[in-house]
Amino acid sequence: RKWLLLLGLVALSQCRVTKVSLKKGKSLRQNLKEHGLLEDFLKKHPYNLPLTNYMDIEYYRTISISTPAQDFSVLFNTGSSNLWVPSMYCSSPACTNHNRFNPSDSSTYEATSENVSIQYGTGSMTGILSYNTVQVGGIVDTIQIFGLSETEPGSFLYYSPFDGILGLAFPSISSSGATPVFDNMMNEGLVSQDLFSSGSFVMFGGIDSSYYSGSLNLIPLSAETYWEITMDSVTMNGETIACSGGCQAIIDTGTSLLAGPSTGISNIEFYIGASDGTVRISCSAMSSLPNIVFTINGIKFPVPPSAYIIDNSGSFSPGFEGIDIPISSGELWILGDVFIRQYYVVFDRANNQVDLAPVA
Numbered sequence: 001r002k003w004l005l006l007l008g009l010v011a012l013s014q015c016r017v018t019k020v021s022l023k024k025g026k027s028l029r030q031n032l033k034e035h036g037l038l039e040d041f042l043k044k045h046p047y048n049l050p051l052t053n054y055m056d057i058e059y060y061r062t063i064s065i066s067t068p069a070q071d072f073s074v075l076f077n078t079g080s081s082n083l084w085v086p087s088m089y090c091s092s093p094a095c096t097n098h099n100r101f102n103p104s105d106s107s108t109y110e111a112t113s114e115n116v117s118i119q120y121g122t123g124s125m126t127g128i129l130s131y132n133t134v135q136v137g138g139i140v141d142t143i144q145i146f147g148l149s150e151t152e153p154g155s156f157l158y159y160s161p162f163d164g165i166l167g168l169a170f171p172s173i174s175s176s177g178a179t180p181v182f183d184n185m186m187n188e189g190l191v192s193q194d195l196f197s198s199g200s201f202v203m204f205g206g207i208d209s210s211y212y213s214g215s216l217n218l219i220p221l222s223a224e225t226y227w228e229i230t231m232d233s234v235t236m237n238g239e240t241i242a243c244s245g246g247c248q249a250i251i252d253t254g255t256s257l258l259a260g261p262s263t264g265i266s267n268i269e270f271y272i273g274a275s276d277g278t279v280r281i282s283c284s285a286m287s288s289l290p291n292i293v294f295t296i297n298g299i300k301f302p303v304p305p306s307a308y309i310i311d312n313s314g315s316f317s318p319g320f321e322g323i324d325i326p327i328s329s330g331e332l333w334i335l336g337d338v339f340i341r342q343y344y345v346v347f348d349r350a351n352n353q354v355d356l357a358p359v360a
Contacts, residue, residue, distance in 0.1 A: 017192055017206035018137035060162040061202070064135040065146065066106035072099050072163040076202050077254035078227050078347060079334075081174035082118055083134070083181050084125060084147030085164035094123075094152035098163040101148055108133045108142075116147040116176045123156030125149045129178055136166070136181065139190050139204060145178045168196065168253075168347065170224045186349065194350035198253060198340070199359060212344035212357035219297045221352045226250045229354060231333060232295040234264060241267040247331035249296070251345060251354055255336030258292075258308065262322035264331065268292060272305070274318045286316075294339070301343065301356060308338050 060075045065085065072085045086095040088102045103109045110131040117126045127149040134144040149164075167174070168182055179187075182204070186194045191205030199211040207216075222230045231249040234242040242264030259265075268274075272289050289305035308319045319338040346355035 018139045018204045063166065065101060066132050067108040068105070069135065070099070070101055070105065072101070073161070074164045074166040075162045075254060076168060076198075077165050077252075078168045079250065079252035079254040080118070080120075080165060080167035081169040081171060081180045082116065082147055082165070082167045082176075082178055083144070084116065084118070084127065084149055086152065087127065087148035087150065089148060089150045090127070090152060092149075092152040092158075094154070094157035094160075095149060097158060103130070103148075106132060112145075114176055116178065118147075118175045120156070123152070123154050125157070126151045129176060134181065137204065139185060141181065141184050141188065141190060144181060144184050147175075147178070165254075169226050173225045182349070195346055195348040197344065197346045199344050207346055211360055213360045214357055216344075216346060216355035216357045217297070217299050218351075219299075219354050219356065221354070222248060224352060226252065227347055227354055229296060232298065234260075234268075234333075235293045235295065236268070236271050236290045241271060243331055243333065245330075247333060248327060248329055249294075249333040249335050251335050251340065251347075253337070253340060255334050256338070257319045257321045257336050258303070258338045259321040259323050259334035259336060261331045261333075262324055264333075265320045265322035268320060269318055272309075272318065294335070296356075299356075301339075303339055303342055307342055 060073050062071050062073050064071050074083070074085070086098050086100045088100050088104075090096075090100065103111070112129045112131070114129040115126070116129050118124060125147070127147045129145055129147055131143055131145050134141045134146065152158075167180055169180070171177070171180055171183055174180055182191075182196060185191045185204060193205050193207075195207070196205065197203045197207050199208070219229050222228050228248055228250050231243055231247050233240050233244065233246070242260060286305050286309060289309070291302035291304050292308060294301045294303065310317050310319050323334075325332045342359060343356045344359050348355060
């Protein structure tokens, strides 16, 4: 799924389907490493909140806000619901080295008296809400509420390759009750279907069958907050190693790794011979590792070692993160990019379900 992609987009305006290709750039991990700050950053910012592991994210897209247009690169994130970008009101270092929105240069800017505050796993933002024209690919949303950051503390967002975030989760988790971008698209009839799909792109209002093989497998949502589903089990070589008796999982484009309870992640790493965050195995022996099989709604979704083992210039590391998030129904897993890049995903708001099929 992750290739160097063209910056172009395909907009089928007559049938209200827009396909937005994603841009590959340096990840936060790469930027920190190049500046000699990675080790210190990891010590100060342990991964302790869900849905926000941006360390290895390299893919984002430019959108336009305002008339005349002001361009911003944003992360398309199914693990949050707000759209926000840096603003001229912000003097945090993370704002000064990114594109900043200037209200005085916009003829369509409409201020509000509302504030917005969002906490991410390793960073946060506070700011104000306003309305403006937002263009995403070929879709022009003329009255979209969005956040203008006034503070972006810490180094997390300073080294992020994107300016802001475009959340694609449900309104129920939107900070300050701001209407998410895709909800506005649906409400204004800007998309032909109330769904969006993801491959090496995000397609609003449509599905491209050329990007997946076989049939789409329909999986109902267990909650309309994040894109949350019920998972049956996690197995390797037919042996259940986690999620025994069922658990909850979130499909999140804003998380790069596979994240789950520390016990389950430890079981996986033990099974594949991982130690101290690395895998002591040669490249030629990679194929001997087993698939990790996530069974969801009775359907098996395997993830091969080529996906869950990350090659860092000859040093192999497992693409997992142990987190323990207490929920009433037991374990919570986050199926990030390690999982998603194996499957074409349809995020279906009309039927409150996700559809999965192997990528073609």
